[in-house]
Amino acid sequence: FVDANVVQLNTVKSKFQALVILYDLTEGRRVERMQLDFVRNVSHELKTPVTAITGFAETLLAGAAEEPATQKQFLQIIYDESTRLTALIQDILALSHLDRKDQSQDQLVNVYELVQANLELMQQKIRQKQLHVSVDISKTLQIKISKMKFNQILKNLIANGITYNKSNGSLVITAQVEKEQIRMHIVDSGLGIPSDLQSRIFERFYRVDQARATHKSGTGLGLAIASELTVSLEGELTVDSQLGVGSEFILKLPIV
Numbered sequence: 001f002v003d004a005n006v007v008q009l010n011t012v013k014s015k016f017q018a019l020v021i022l023y024d025l026t027e028g029r030r031v032e033r034m035q036l037d038f039v040r041n042v043s044h045e046l047k048t049p050v051t052a053i054t055g056f057a058e059t060l061l062a063g064a065a066e067e068p069a070t071q072k073q074f075l076q077i078i079y080d081e082s083t084r085l086t087a088l089i090q091d092i093l094a095l096s097h098l099d100r101k102d103q104s105q106d107q108l109v110n111v112y113e114l115v116q117a118n119l120e121l122m123q124q125k126i127r128q129k130q131l132h133v134s135v136d137i138s139k140t141l142q143i144k145i146s147k148m149k150f151n152q153i154l155k156n157l158i159a160n161g162i163t164y165n166k167s168n169g170s171l172v173i174t175a176q177v178e179k180e181q182i183r184m185h186i187v188d189s190g191l192g193i194p195s196d197l198q199s200r201i202f203e204r205f206y207r208v209d210q211a212r213a214t215h216k217s218g219t220g221l222g223l224a225i226a227s228e229l230t231v232s233l234e235g236e237l238t239v240d241s242q243l244g245v246g247s248e249f250i251l252k253l254p255i256v
């Protein structure tokens with residue numbers, strides 16, 4: 001009787017182990033496929049600006065440089081594409097750091113100061129667009145968090161609030177502490193996002209309407225980075241947006 005039970009137990013055990021191994025394999029294949037897709041996407045995204053730069057430089061060398069207007073136009077394209085390439089490389093590096101398991105050290109961060117520091121860096125674009133920016137955050141609000149990750153999330157959300165805004169538009173940034181989390185709202189009066197695409201904007205390389213040509217140097221990675229960083233901090237990043245009216249990004253992060 002005992003023997004029979006042991007045999008049965010062993011069979012169950014080995015079935016279970018087989019299942020676990022199968023699960024591991026499927027999970028492994030899924031990750032492998034995702035990595036392969038990512039590498040394919042990256043290569044494609046990098047090739048586009050490089051091809052343009054090489055092509056226009058070759059045309060200039062072949063004689064187009066003699067025509068001043070053409071020369072200026074081609075140099076502008078080369079400049080724009082190089083800027084795009086730099087942004088892509090920075091974002092890809094940010095994503096590859098993200099994949100690494102090591103957690104950066106938590107430290108006390110003053111939320112108001114971090115938001116202001118980012119706005120300061122983007123002052124030129126804010127002025128160009130004549131945006132009305134308001135920050136409603138207590139100057140004494142401090143949270144313990146990885147400053148590097150929190151800063152990257154804020155930077156990407158604020159940059160988008162500026163980039164996809166209309167001229168003379170508004171950008172409102174607020175933060176409240178409730179229970180054991182901080183809730184931030186980054187609200188713009190910009191282009192907005194069609195409701196059926198609102199979940200897709202967090203995917204790597206996804207860009208709403210490639211024809212939104214106003215922002216040529218975008219990479220489609222900013223929100224993927226922000227969202228993946230938020231998840232790694234056990235928080236939540238969501239969007240509420242209306243086409244033609246504006247977007248509101250809501251960032252919730254645990255603070256204990």
Ligand code: ADP
Pocket residue numbers: 156160161164165188190191192193201206207208209212217218219220221222223224246247
């Ligand atoms: P990027 O800005 O480099 O294209 P993101 O991942 O930051 O990439 O954003 C993905 C897409 O989501 C953008 O291309 C844009 O179409 C849309 N988007 C992001 N933020 C906003 C916003 N605040 N208002 C309107 N559209 C936005």
